[in-house]
Amino acid sequence: xxxxxDIGVDLGTASVVIYGKNKGIVLDEPAVIAFDRESRAVLxxxxxxxxxxxxxxxxVVAMRPLRNGNIEDFAMATAMLNYFVQQVVGKRLFLGxxxxxxxxxxxxxxxxxxxxxxxxxxxxxxxxxxxERPVAAAIGAxxxxxxxxxxxxxxxxGGMTEIAVISKGRCVLRDSVKIAGDKLDDAIIKYIRLKHxxxxxxxxAEDLKVNIGSAxxxxxxxxxxxxxxxxxxxxxxxxxxxxxxVTEAIEGPLEELMEAIHAVLEQTPAxxxxxxxxxxxxLTGGGAHLSMLSQAVSxxxxxxxxxxxxxxxxVARGCGLTLENWSExxxxxxxxxxxxx
Numbered sequence: 508x509x510x511x512x513d514i515g516v517d518l519g520t521a522s523v524v525i526y527g528k529n530k531g532i533v534l535d536e537p538a539v540i541a542f543d544r545e546s547r548a549v550l551x552x553x554x555x556x557x558x559x560x561x562x563x564x565x566x567v568v569a570m571r572p573l574r575n576g577n578i579e580d581f582a583m584a585t586a587m588l589n590y591f592v593q594q595v596v597g598k599r600l601f602l603g604x605x606x607x608x609x610x611x612x613x614x615x616x617x618x619x620x621x622x623x624x625x626x627x628x629x630x631x632x633x634x635x636x637x638x639e640r641p642v643a644a645a646i647g648a649x650x651x652x653x654x655x656x657x658x659x660x661x662x663x664x665g666g667m668t669e670i671a672v673i674s675k676g677r678c679v680l681r682d683s684v685k686i687a688g689d690k691l692d693d694a695i696i697k698y699i700r701l702k703h704x705x706x707x708x709x710x711x712a713e714d715l716k717v718n719i720g721s722a723x724x725x726x727x728x729x730x731x732x733x734x735x736x737x738x739x740x741x742x743x744x745x746x747x748x749x750x751x752x753v754t755e756a757i758e759g760p761l762e763e764l765m766e767a768i769h770a771v772l773e774q775t776p777a778x779x780x781x782x783x784x785x786x787x788x789x790l791t792g793g794g795a796h797l798s799m800l801s802q803a804v805s806x807x808x809x810x811x812x813x814x815x816x817x818x819x820x821x822v823a824r825g826c827g828l829t830l831e832n833w834s835e836x837x838x839x840x841x842x843x844x845x846x847x848x
Contacts, residue, residue, distance in 0.1 A: 525592070528831055606634045660791060669682075
């Protein structure tokens with residue numbers, strides 16, 4: 508009988524990433540679902556649904572069921588998650604199902620957390636465990652989370668950034684702010700509208716951020732042409748946007764992010780603060796890939812900062828590595844997991 512693969516799951520606002528035990532990353536898809544407005548029947552999930560954003564007829568809804576770290580549509584969030592899990596492990600319930608270590612955004616409340624983990628049983632899970640997102644990110648980034656030394660993780664997702672000081676596998680200090688990838692996209696949309704009288708969509712703003720965006724001015728200016736709607740004529744318009752413009756657009760949200768990190772550092776006990784000063788700050792999450800963000804953090808806070816390798820995958824990787832090294836990391840799970848009855 509074939510063995511079912513245990514999985515670590517990062518259910519994020521922008522994407523869902525799954526790590527298979529002893530396999531590595533086995534799924535990385537946008538956290539988007541499309542469904543019929545009346546029947547609520549699911550039509551597409553992941554990449555296919557993402558391509559439908561802003562392009563659907565009136566009877567179809569394409570959406571992110573999680574926004575700003577919160578669940579906007581619980582039924583669609585669980586349907587999307589269960590679909591991805593079944594894509595990875597199949598529906599072979601007779602094999603006993605996988606163990607699942609799951610990490611959720613901080614904005615998901617306790618009732619929703621328990622309901623989501625319980626819903627995984629319908630997708631075939633045998634046992635589910637919830638893991639704190641900063642701890643999972645730290646494990647995935649290769650930090651010595653079990654040590655008494657303090658580490659600072661800044662996990663920047665799509666809808667929320669989690670800032671945590673970790674020691675002995677626990678969050679000594681932790682804060683969550685709704686300043687992340689989506690907030691930067693919104694700032695770019697607003698900037699283009701006010702400066703150029705042009706409306707662009709979320710996907711276009713994200714493309715600008717990813718392709719030419721930077722937390723600091725680049726040594727050599729980059730350019731990108733985008734298409735939107737002229738707010739004066741109402742007609743389509745092509746605009747050449749510079750990297751300096753994107754940097755200016757996102758300056759405000761990034762200042763708020765720096766203030767949030769600074770606030771956590773101010774509350775950190777002296778010994779742990781000294782550890783962080785020695786070891787630096789580590790950035791994880793998809794939003795951390797913004798060009799020159801680690802340099803901007805270092806420049807503003809006067810502390811070394813680095814981008815974790817494969818930062819986008821760190822949370823899922825940390826959940827998966829916990830399954831692979833249960834004797835070392837299992838004690839950091841916290842609450843006892845749930846078992847299918």
